[in-house]
Structure formats: structure tokens, C-alpha cells
Amino acid sequence: MRRPKKKEYDYKQALRNNEKQKKVVKKDLTPKEEVKEMFYSWFKRKAKVGKVMSKQDVISNILTQLNKQQDKVLDVAMDELKSSGFMENQDDGVSLVLTEKGFKFLMELA
Numbered sequence: 001m002r003r004p005k006k007k008e009y010d011y012k013q014a015l016r017n018n019e020k021q022k023k024v025v026k027k028d029l030t031p032k033e034e035v036k037e038m039f040y041s042w043f044k045r046k047a048k049v050g051k052v053m054s055k056q057d058v059i060s061n062i063l064t065q066l067n068k069q070q071d072k073v074l075d076v077a078m079d080e081l082k083s084s085g086f087m088e089n090q091d092d093g094v095s096l097v098l099t100e101k102g103f104k105f106l107m108e109l110a
Contacts, residue, residue: 039062
């Protein structure tokens with residue numbers, strides 16, 4: 001009796017499926033959640049309690065990347081991140097600081 005041939009694994013198809021899944025996840029986010037994700041990803045790259053996001057960092061990594069919908073909800077998203085304890089304003093009123101609670105949240109995401 002002959003054995004059926006094994007199907008070869010299609011890596012290209014798997015990659016295409018993976019990309020489709022990523023796109024679906026991104027479509028589910030509201031503009032406010034997308035803005036929060038921008039902050040999460042910046043702080044995650046730096047991942048250290050007390051890490052400061054300066055005004056220049058906010059401009060180059062967040063403000064220049066926003067579309068019109070995200071720009072409208074930027075203040076709301078930042079207020080939610082601050083009120084949740086993820087980050088807080090530094091004394092200069094512009095720079096943002098990652099809190100212990102924010103650091104723990106980022107480590108749970110990883």
C-alpha cells in the first residue's frame with residue numbers, strides 16, 4: 001500500500017496569512033487606541049521606570065505620525081494614559097515619564 005505524499009509547507013502562504021491577521025488586528029483599533037499604541041511602543045523600546053519622553057520625542061515619534069482622526073483624540077488618549085497611572089508629566093509640563101505601573105503594564109504586553 002502506498003503512502004500519500006506529504007504536503008510541503010507553504011511558507012509564503014503562511015506569511016501572507018500572518019500579514020492578513022496583523023491587518024485585521026490593526027483595523028479593530030479606534031484612533032484613540034492607535035495613539036495609545038504609539039506611546040506604548042515608544043516606551044516599550046526604552047522600557048525603564050522613570051524613562052523620560054521629551055518634547056522632541058513626542059514631536060518626532062507621535063505628532064508627526066498622526067492622521068486627522070488620531071490628532072483629534074490625542075489629548076483624550078494622553079489624559080487616559082496619565083489618569084490610569086501609565087505615565088505622568090514632568091515638572092516642565094511637557095515631558096512625559098514612564099511610571100512603575102506603566103512599566104509593569106508594558107512587561108505584561110511582552
